[in-house]
Amino acid sequence: MARGSTRPTSRDVARAAGVSQAAVSLVLGDKWRGRVSEATAARVRQAAQDLGYRPNLAARNLRLGQARTALLVVPALTNEFFAAVYEGAARIAAKHGFGVVLYPSPEGIGPAPDPFASARAALDGIIASSMASEALTEIRGDDLPLVMLDSDPADSLGAATVNLDITDGMHQITDHLLTLGHRRYLHLAADIDSWTFHVRARELATRVGQAADTEVRTAKTPITIEGALAAAENALNGPGPRPTAIVCDDDKLAVGAYKAARRLGLRIPNDLSVTGFDDLALATAIEPELTTVHLDAELFGERGMTALLAVLEGETPPEGNIPVELVVRGSTAPPRPS
Amino acid sequence: MARGSTRPTSRDVARAAGVSQAAVSLVLGDKWRGRVSEATAARVRQAAQDLGYRPNLAARNLRLGQARTALLVVPALTNEFFAAVYEGAARIAAKHGFGVVLYPSPEGIGPAPDPFASARAALDGIIASSMASEALTEIRGDDLPLVMLDSDPADSLGAATVNLDITDGMHQITDHLLTLGHRRYLHLAADIDSWTFHVRARELATRVGQAADTEVRTAKTPITIEGALAAAENALNGPGPRPTAIVCDDDKLAVGAYKAARRLGLRIPNDLSVTGFDDLALATAIEPELTTVHLDAELFGERGMTALLAVLEGETPPEGNIPVELVVRGSTAPPRPS
DNA sequence: CAGCTGAAGTTGTACGTATAACCCCGTCCG
DNA sequence: CGGACGGGGTTATACGTACAACTTCAGCTG
Numbered sequence: 180m181a182r183g184s185t186r187p188t189s190r191d192v193a194r195a196a197g198v199s200q201a202a203v204s205l206v207l208g209d210k211w212r213g214r215v216s217e218a219t220a221a222r223v224r225q226a227a228q229d230l231g232y233r234p235n236l237a238a239r240n241l242r243l244g245q246a247r248t249a250l251l252v253v254p255a256l257t258n259e260f261f262a263a264v265y266e267g268a269a270r271i272a273a274k275h276g277f278g279v280v281l282y283p284s285p286e287g288i289g290p291a292p293d294p295f296a297s298a299r300a301a302l303d304g305i306i307a308s309s310m311a312s313e314a315l316t317e318i319r320g321d322d323l324p325l326v327m328l329d330s331d332p333a334d335s336l337g338a339a340t341v342n343l344d345i346t347d348g349m350h351q352i353t354d355h356l357l358t359l360g361h362r363r364y365l366h367l368a369a370d371i372d373s374w375t376f377h378v379r380a381r382e383l384a385t386r387v388g389q390a391a392d393t394e395v396r397t398a399k400t401p402i403t404i405e406g407a408l409a410a411a412e413n414a415l416n417g418p419g420p421r422p423t424a425i426v427c428d429d430d431k432l433a434v435g436a437y438k439a440a441r442r443l444g445l446r447i448p449n450d451l452s453v454t455g456f457d458d459l460a461l462a463t464a465i466e467p468e469l470t471t472v473h474l475d476a477e478l479f480g481e482r483g484m485t486a487l488l489a490v491l492e493g494e495t496p497p498e499g500n501i502p503v504e505l506v507v508r509g510s511t512a513p514p515r516p517s
Numbered sequence: 518m519a520r521g522s523t524r525p526t527s528r529d530v531a532r533a534a535g536v537s538q539a540a541v542s543l544v545l546g547d548k549w550r551g552r553v554s555e556a557t558a559a560r561v562r563q564a565a566q567d568l569g570y571r572p573n574l575a576a577r578n579l580r581l582g583q584a585r586t587a588l589l590v591v592p593a594l595t596n597e598f599f600a601a602v603y604e605g606a607a608r609i610a611a612k613h614g615f616g617v618v619l620y621p622s623p624e625g626i627g628p629a630p631d632p633f634a635s636a637r638a639a640l641d642g643i644i645a646s647s648m649a650s651e652a653l654t655e656i657r658g659d660d661l662p663l664v665m666l667d668s669d670p671a672d673s674l675g676a677a678t679v680n681l682d683i684t685d686g687m688h689q690i691t692d693h694l695l696t697l698g699h700r701r702y703l704h705l706a707a708d709i710d711s712w713t714f715h716v717r718a719r720e721l722a723t724r725v726g727q728a729a730d731t732e733v734r735t736a737k738t739p740i741t742i743e744g745a746l747a748a749a750e751n752a753l754n755g756p757g758p759r760p761t762a763i764v765c766d767d768d769k770l771a772v773g774a775y776k777a778a779r780r781l782g783l784r785i786p787n788d789l790s791v792t793g794f795d796d797l798a799l800a801t802a803i804e805p806e807l808t809t810v811h812l813d814a815e816l817f818g819e820r821g822m823t824a825l826l827a828v829l830e831g832e833t834p835p836e837g838n839i840p841v842e843l844v845v846r847g848s849t850a851p852p853r854p855s
Numbered sequence: 856c857a858g859c860t861g862a863a864g865t866t867g868t869a870c871g872t873a874t875a876a877c878c879c880c881g882t883c884c885g
Numbered sequence: 886c887g888g889a890c891g892g893g894g895t896t897a898t899a900c901g902t903a904c905a906a907c908t909t910c911a912g913c914t915g
Binding site: 188189190200201203204205208210234235237238239240241242243 | 871
Binding site: 856857858859860861862863864865866867868869870871872873874875876877878879880881882883884885 | 889898901902905913915
């Protein structure tokens with residue numbers, strides 16, 4: 180681990196500037212007004228510059244008893260949505276001199292080998308996205324401040340929660356499809372026991388159920404294109420009259436639905452309408468472009484970090500869901516008259 | 518920043534177990550063989566468990582003079598490719614008790630407000646992916662160990678480099694298309710001054726140029742679907758006989774090519790062959806599925822971290838490019854006989 | 856039984872920083 | 886002219902850990 184010549188410390192800077200180490204700390208910490216003369220301050224800054232001095236973060240954190248670092252726990256970073264959440268969170272964090280370190284889920288990296296590795300970075304707080312709380316308690320020390328994204332506000336154990344307005348998103352989708360005249364639905368559902376997906380299923384069922392002569396079939400699948408393809412094809416081939424619209428829990432599932440439709444010779448949107456959820460890059464890559472609910476993932480991350488910072492300051496984080504918006508593209512149309 | 522009751526320290530554990538702080542450090546650091554009795558060791562571990570003790574990383578890092586943390590610099594995390602690079606790097610890092618912290622490019626987060634924020638975490642080394650070195654020098658202290666991914670081995674200023682075998686990837690593509698019989702090519706090129714993209718252009722030109730009666734047109738575009746669409750449409754409408762194959766620097770650009778083809782009423786692959794590069798999730802989402810070069814991004818990240826660890830140990834990192842593989846799907850076919 | 860050895864600890868210190876508490880000296884006021 | 890005051894610093898200390906150097910004592914050997 181030999182780092183050639185050891186890095187200069189504040190003491191080295193002090194020596195070079197002909198002052199005490201404390202003075203260096205004062206100047207560089209911007210707390211020198213009325214304590215150090217303008218001239219010496221300038222000398223110190225120059226010396227720091229010349230030596231290429233960088234403060235030792237470990238020492239600073241130790242002294243201050245805080246790390247200015249938050250942990251973001253996400254299921255999978257390769258999902259564009261969570262990458263955007265990270266970027267939003269990191270942007271706000273940077274504004275406050277905080278860093279964000281990632282823990283891409285127990286699956287992605289494996290559980291920490293020993294109990295200490297889980298505390299890899301010194302942490303001030305945790306933002307957990309779409310996570311079951313069991314996995315969390317291992318990471319969370321005893322009482323690390325916690326903000327939960329995308330989780331049931333009802334049982335978040337006192338942790339602050341930030342959510343997208345999923346409910347409204349589902350309402351917008353169903354209203355759109357009902358207005359177009361669809362009556363027979365297939366719900367291509369993510370096979371994950373998670374709050375958001377529960378909400379989606381529930382809202383879809385009740386909302387559609389309020390109209391007359393409607394029917395909702397459900398097919399569960401892991402969130403992969405192949406899984407969705409198989410599930411959709413299977414469900415579309417099922418008995419009884421074929422659904423005219425597929426509501427997918429996720430854009431990726433919609434891609435599977437597209438492929439199933441193609442296999443069965445159904446044209447989208449003429450023979451079959453398909454909707455997604457998330458509005459990932461995928462949505463506009465496929466043909467026809469996907470009608471889906473746009474989620475502002477970056478804003479989601481920003482709000483999460485804002486909430487965490489509030490908690491750290493002892494304030495109550497702001498309430499309120501983040502609005503979402505249905506984006507109507509080419510994958511939905513009125514059902515073919517039978 | 519009040520964290521209710523302060524966390525227990527090794528001294529608290531010592532008190533609880535009736536030993537000295539040093540003994541705690543020994544036991545928990547697994548260096549106690551022949552220094553502490555089995556019985557006391559057990560008592561210490563129990564006490565640590567009971568108190569929920571987590572060592573203070575800042576203090577440990579300060580003591581050891583190392584952070585066990587690497588910085589990964591990537592252009593944009595929302596690009597699935599770089600997210601995968603991260604996961605690979607993080608996996609290897611975790612195995613060695615290292616953490617990985619991200620710096621998603623000057624663009625993504627903005628330059629660090631003050632020179633110190635750039636050193637947010639205490640770092641042992643840097644892995645920079647697809648970056649110009651200017652942006653780096655600001656972050657890199659004076660002599661932080663550096664590994665460069667996806668950069669010109671010839672002018673990496675002594676830093677270790679790890680690369681995918683881009684050259685071979687381009688050869689595989691061109692050989693595939695030449696064998697199919699294509700003679701007129703459009704190169705949809707990323708408008709970025711970066712090593713990889715230079716290599717791609719160069720290899721395409723020379724390789725295709727070696728065959729008789731061939732022609733390569735180039736259209737530059739930013740890496741966005743809309744940009745690629747515009748560039749491709751424009752180029753396809755250009756004067757002279759129309760290209761029969763579009764070679765794209767990137768899968769995302771291929772999506773633009775698909776859209777251009779659709780607009781012009783050209784069917785893929787019958788009227789027009791299209792190839793990508795990267796093999797992102799996009800590649801199998803679009804129809805027909807894209808013939809592209811598969812890059813193992815995770816392995817790329819793993820190799821990058823392995824190289825960095827080697828440098829940190831004072832060893833010479835392993836050489837050799839990572840092999841890539843052409844995946845032939847449905848977007849390429851022999852050109853229509855004219 | 857003096858001296859040595861090894862087990863089982865303990866004491867002490869250093870890492871680099873931030874800051875509280877102190878100090879010195881020139882000025883100004885009463 | 887004594888003392889209060891403030892500008893411009895300095896000295897000393899603590900944060901929590903890891904580890905080198907020391908201590909203590911029981912058991913053994915010659």
